[in-house]
Amino acid sequence: MKRPEDPDADSALRVAADAGRLVLESGGETYRSEEAMLAFLTAFGVWNGESFATPTGFMLSCDGEDGRSRALVRRVRTRQMNLERISAIDSLARKATAGELGFDAVEAELCALETRSSYPAWLAIPGAALGAGFFSLLFGGSWKDALVAGFVGIALGRMVQRIQRARVSDFFANIAGGAFTAFLCMAAAHWNIADAADKAIIGAIMLLVPGVTITNGIRDIIAGDLVAGIARMTDAFMSAAGISIGAGVGLETWMLLTGVLA
Amino acid sequence: MNGAAQVAVSAVATFGFALIFRVKPRDLPLAAAGGAMAWGVRLLAGAWSGSDPMAYFIAAIAVGLYAELVATMMRTPATVIIVASIIPLVPGGGMFYTMSQATAGDAIAAATTGFATLMLAGAIAAGLAVAAAIARLAPRGLRQRARLRRPATPRDRNAV
Numbered sequence: 495m496k497r498p499e500d501p502d503a504d505s506a507l508r509v510a511a512d513a514g515r516l517v518l519e520s521g522g523e524t525y526r527s528e529e530a531m532l533a534f535l536t537a538f539g540v541w542n543g544e545s546f547a548t549p550t551g552f553m554l555s556c557d558g559e560d561g562r563s564r565a566l567v568r569r570v571r572t573r574q575m576n577l578e579r580i581s582a583i584d585s586l587a588r589k590a591t592a593g594e595l596g597f598d599a600v601e602a603e604l605c606a607l608e609t610r611s612s613y614p615a616w617l618a619i620p621g622a623a624l625g626a627g628f629f630s631l632l633f634g635g636s637w638k639d640a641l642v643a644g645f646v647g648i649a650l651g652r653m654v655q656r657i658q659r660a661r662v663s664d665f666f667a668n669i670a671g672g673a674f675t676a677f678l679c680m681a682a683a684h685w686n687i688a689d690a691a692d693k694a695i696i697g698a699i700m701l702l703v704p705g706v707t708i709t710n711g712i713r714d715i716i717a718g719d720l721v722a723g724i725a726r727m728t729d730a731f732m733s734a735a736g737i738s739i740g741a742g743v744g745l746e747t748w749m750l751l752t753g754v755l756a
Numbered sequence: 757m758n759g760a761a762q763v764a765v766s767a768v769a770t771f772g773f774a775l776i777f778r779v780k781p782r783d784l785p786l787a788a789a790g791g792a793m794a795w796g797v798r799l800l801a802g803a804w805s806g807s808d809p810m811a812y813f814i815a816a817i818a819v820g821l822y823a824e825l826v827a828t829m830m831r832t833p834a835t836v837i838i839v840a841s842i843i844p845l846v847p848g849g850g851m852f853y854t855m856s857q858a859t860a861g862d863a864i865a866a867a868t869t870g871f872a873t874l875m876l877a878g879a880i881a882a883g884l885a886v887a888a889a890i891a892r893l894a895p896r897g898l899r900q901r902a903r904l905r906r907p908a909t910p911r912d913r914n915a916v
Contacts, residue, residue, distance in 0.1 A: 580835065618776050620775060623772065629769045704851055706842070709884075
C-alpha cells in the first residue's frame with residue numbers, strides 16, 4: 495500500500511540499485527544483493543520488484559504507480575571484500591523493512607557507506623602479515639619461513655592494491671603478484687633468511703589465492719544461482735591460473751639469474 | 757606441530773584475514789575463534805573418519821552452525837562470520853597447485869589435484885548448506901532464546 499512518505503518508483507529503484515551494487519562490490523553473495531534490493535523496494539512501497547544478479551552486474555525492475563514497468567542495469571567492476579559494509583547494509587535493510595528508517599534516511603546512509611569506513615587503511619598491513627605468516631606456519635613452515643612470508647605478504651598486498659587501482663586486469667595483477675612472491679621467497683631461501691622457499695611462497699600466496707571464491711561458487715550453485723556460481727568458479731580458476739603462471743615466471747627468473755651468477 | 761598449536765596458529769591466521777576482509781571490530785574475536793574451531797574440528801574429524809572431504813564437510817557444518825549462532829546473538833549476517841572463519845579450511849593451496857601443474861604441462865597431476873580440490877570445496881559448500889538448513893529448521897523458540905537484542909525482523913529467505 496502506498497503511503498504518503500514513500501518515494502516515487504524511479505527514486506526507489508535508484509536507491510535499491512545503489513544498495514545492490516554496494517553489496518556486490520563488497521564481495522557479498524549474489525542472493526544477498528538480490529534480497530537487499532527487493533527488501534528496499536518492498537520497504538519503499540514499490541510493486542513487483544524483481545532482480546537478477548551475477549558477480550559482475552545485475553538487473554533490477556519494478557512497476558510504478560502509473561502502471562508502467564521500470565528497469566535498470568548496473569555493472570560491477572571492482573570487487574573488494576568489505577564485510578563491515580555488508581553488515582551495515584543488512585541492518586539498514588532490516589530497519590527499512592521494519593519502518594524505522596524512511597527513504598531519505600536510507601539514501602543518506604547508503605551515500606555515507608560509499609565513502610565512510612571505520613577501518614583505517616593501514617590495518618590491512620598487519621592483517622596481511624598475520625595471515626601470510628601464520629598460514630606459512632600452518633603449512634609446516636619454520637618461524638623463519640613465517641617471518642619471510644609475513645614481510646612478502648605486506649609488500650604483496652600493497653603491490654596488488656596499487657596495480658588494481660591502475661585498472662589493469664585482475665589476471666595481470668595475479669601474474670605480477672605470483673612472480674613477485676616466488677622471486678622474493680627464492681632469494682630469501684638462497685641467502686638463508688628462510689628455510690624452505692615453498693613454505694614461505696604458499697603462505698604469502700594465500701593472500702591472493704581464490705579459496706573463498708571457489709567455495710562460494712559451489713555454494714551459489716547449490717542454492718540454485720547457476721549463472722552466478724559458474725561465473726565465480728571461472729573467476730577462481732582464472733585467478734589461480736594467473737598466480738601460478740606468475741609463480742612459474744618468478745621461479746624461472748630466479749633460476750636463470752642464479753645460473754648466470756654461479 | 758601438534759594439534760593445539762595448529763589450532764592457535766589458525767586462530768591468528770584467521771584474525772589476519774578478518775582484518776583484510778574488514779570484519780566489524782566487534783566481531784573480530786568471534787571470527788578468529790571460529791577459524792580456530794574450524795581447524796580443530798577438521799583435525800578431530802580427520803582422525804576419526806580418515807577421509808579429507810568428510811573432515812572438511814564436518815568442519816564446515818560446525819562453522820556454519822557457529823556462524824548462525826553468532827548471527828542470531830549479535831544481529832550480524834551469518835556470512836560475515838562464515839567468510840572469515842572458513843578461511844583455514846578453504847582449498848586455496850589446492851587451486852594454486854592445480855593450476856601450476858596445469859601450466860607446467862602435467863595434465864594428469866593437474867587433474868588429480870584439481871579433482872581433490874573441487875571435492876574439498878564441494879564438501880565445504882555442502883557442509884555450510886547443511887548448517888544453514890539446520891538453522892532454518894530449528895524450532896522458533898530455540899532461535900528466540902539465542903537472541904540477545906531487539907525483536908525478530910524478517911531474515912534471509914535463502915537457505916545458503
